[in-house]
Amino acid sequence: MLNNKIIALSLGVIVLAAGTYFYLNMNKAPRSSVTPSTQAVVKSGDNSDAQIDADLKAVDSNLNSLDSQSGNVDASINQTQTDPSSGF
Amino acid sequence: MKLKISLFFFVFLTAIFLVHGPVSAQTATPRVSQEARITTIKTRSDIEIDKRLDSLNKAAARIAGAKKLSDADKQTFSTEIQKDIADLTALRAKIDTDTDLATLKADAKTIYTSFRVYAVFLPQIHLLSAADIMGVAADNLSAIATKLGTRLTELKGKGKDVSALETLLSDMNAKIADAKTQYAAVESEIVGLTPASYPGSTATIKDAREKIKTGAADLKAARNDAKQIRDGIHDLNKNNVKQ
Secondary structure (H helix, E strand, O other): OHHHHHHHHHHHHHHHHHHHHHHHHHOOOOOOOOOOOOOOOOOOOOOOHHHHHHHHHHHHHHHHHHHHHHHHHHHHHHHHHOOOOOOO | OHHHHHHHHHHHHHHHHHHHOOHHHHHHHHHHHHHHHHHHHHHHHHHHHHHHHHHHHHHHHHHHHOOOOOHHHHHHHHHHHHHHHHHHHHHHHHHHHOOOHHHHHHHHHHHHHOOOHHHHHHHHHHHHHHHHHHHHHHHHHHHHHHHHHHHHHHHHHOOOOOHHHHHHHHHHHHHHHHHHHHHHHHHHHHOOOOHHHOOOHHHHHHHHHHHHHHHHHHHHHHHHHHHHHHHHHHHHHHOOOOO
């Protein structure tokens, strides 16, 4: 009977630990943000050196945005692995 | 004999006390802790729902600003986002008025199971946004490749040796084509995911992420090719000696 008490107490401690874990996970901070994008688009027709240089800068801007967005993808995938799907 | 009987009753009563505990603790404590649990679950549920509403509103802006996503897909996702916002708002109202612990717990669980905002929906939106940016970058690089091709043709007409630059241009076009294949594949495998796709969606999302990585590497290589071609053209124009 005393063993039953000890088992019940142990289960209580386990449930409390699990509850604390989920609480901390749920309140972990800020999830990655999703912000509107405005992507640079190159000017067609003009194939001067100056315009091609400007076009390459536009592509650099696109690639920087892609890197940033890839970071958001990674952050959201990492969240997937800690989703407390079993509820509270 | 009396001592044995007394000892027997002492042990018996002690055992009953250990098993059942004090009567007062059994009647008063659970009622108080149940109310506390209800308050805690409601508070946490409200926080979780508000986070999701904020993320969904930002996702709506992201979808509206997408350039390469088809109008039909934009409409589908916008509708889905607005539906999730409405449903989560209704769920928040229900949770706030729940008085039964079991019902409250079941409702709170649906924040995850019915929406999968962070497990499926936001990764889906982020991947589509990344694919959209890849599409814009690929189109920009295609336009640059066309301009560089025109410049090489002009130089070739003037008798310049542009064979090395043409090889770079071929590589650039191949990389752009592969990047386009990658982002089209990402869109097609991601568009159909729903909350019910979880947990199988996790593998699909990871696969799409790998395709984004491959496409991004293609685009960076194409951009480096363009820069080398641009520098090569500059050098040929500076050098008036016929190659």
